[in-house]
Amino acid sequence: MTKIIQNTLPFISEKTKITFLEGAKEILDSGNLILGPYTEKLEAETASFVGVKHAIAVSDATSAIQMVLEKIGVFGYEVIFPTNTFISPVYAAKQVGAEVGIVDIQLRDYNMDFASLEAQISDKTKVVIVTHIAGTISPDIWRIKALCKENRIIMIEDASHAYGAEIDGIKAGAIGDIGIFSLYATKIVTGGTGGLILTNDDALYQHCQLARHHGNQGPMNRLLAGDSLISEMNALLGYSQVIEIKENLSKRQQIKLYYEQNLNDIFWESGIKFQEIAPNSISTFYKMIISSERTELIGQLREKLLEKGIHTGYCYKIPLHKQRTLKAMGITAICPNGDKYGDMHLSLPCHLGMNEAELQIVVTAIKEVIRE
Numbered sequence: 001m002t003k004i005i006q007n008t009l010p011f012i013s014e015k016t017k018i019t020f021l022e023g024a025k026e027i028l029d030s031g032n033l034i035l036g037p038y039t040e041k042l043e044a045e046t047a048s049f050v051g052v053k054h055a056i057a058v059s060d061a062t063s064a065i066q067m068v069l070e071k072i073g074v075f076g077y078e079v080i081f082p083t084n085t086f087i088s089p090v091y092a093a094k095q096v097g098a099e100v101g102i103v104d105i106q107l108r109d110y111n112m113d114f115a116s117l118e119a120q121i122s123d124k125t126k127v128v129i130v131t132h133i134a135g136t137i138s139p140d141i142w143r144i145k146a147l148c149k150e151n152r153i154i155m156i157e158d159a160s161h162a163y164g165a166e167i168d169g170i171k172a173g174a175i176g177d178i179g180i181f182s183l184y185a186t187k188i189v190t191g192g193t194g195g196l197i198l199t200n201d202d203a204l205y206q207h208c209q210l211a212r213h214h215g216n217q218g219p220m221n222r223l224l225a226g227d228s229l230i231s232e233m234n235a236l237l238g239y240s241q242v243i244e245i246k247e248n249l250s251k252r253q254q255i256k257l258y259y260e261q262n263l264n265d266i267f268w269e270s271g272i273k274f275q276e277i278a279p280n281s282i283s284t285f286y287k288m289i290i291s292s293e294r295t296e297l298i299g300q301l302r303e304k305l306l307e308k309g310i311h312t313g314y315c316y317k318i319p320l321h322k323q324r325t326l327k328a329m330g331i332t333a334i335c336p337n338g339d340k341y342g343d344m345h346l347s348l349p350c351h352l353g354m355n356e357a358e359l360q361i362v363v364t365a366i367k368e369v370i371r372e
Contacts, residue, residue: 005311007349008283008351010351011351033232038235038236041237047198052174056196064077065088066096067225067228068178069098075127078101078124081103081131084105084131089100089129089158103117103120104116110134117147130155132162134162137165137166137281137283160181160182163189164189168188168280175246179198184196192234213227253282255288255354256288259288263294263367283357288349289345291345301366305366320333349362
């Protein structure tokens, strides 16, 4: 029987299971299901780890971005996104009345292209949201930050893939004016669901604390808002993984090293490359992206590996500027690299449940397909 190897899976260690089950009983015994000690622990550990003053835990990353943009005040202004990102931050921007700008990516690490961003910026641009694709921070990030500062634009890091990533010793989430983490099921740190806002801004911190729970302060409503609370159970799971983050990131580094040691030669011969990681940065390897101008080879790898029970994935197959919903709203962009990226990449299996035997199966299968 063919062994099935999944592309990505949530991983809950035995240590986390023990911590979670003990904490869950504590939560149920206390009756404190929201805004309790585990929400506070998740926030405090994250702020300390990243190196920022405040972390605010909420129900999901989309809500996090929406409440941040609402506080900034982007109604009628432009918010810029790379075309290679998830659709939900665009939804958040439209919910608060922003105009959406889309810029191209570069094909070294598939992050935002600096020249495309520079050309897009205008007097209407108020926010740039930078995505750290697959947990990799672009070496252009400091140029992007300087460009935003020069034009009085707020830079938000969509670090949904990048809990623990860093560049020049600075953690993702502490580089821009504001950072956002996702705690979705497959993310580096998962709470099942959830999101985190990172900031050094006291006013934004106070706003988000109000906005996540209807804007109520005691019996008085201070801000008309919805419910974006994270439950104590989700916060507990997230916190249990935060305290294991260094060990879990090390395991992902080992998976990348195994792939490189066993595939670099045949990839070089075949015109395939791994996502480029700058020497001054550390990636989380949320996705193990490979790419090639030989799109037919990438397609063949995907098809043949699946026949062998090995599931590959994408890190955004369809770019924003080709999404039907956005085109229907008149949101368009010219992104030649984004046009190429979907067909020229795939992601190899990479999750903490993988063992060396499974990695060897993947490597052997890749070599067989390429040599056919």
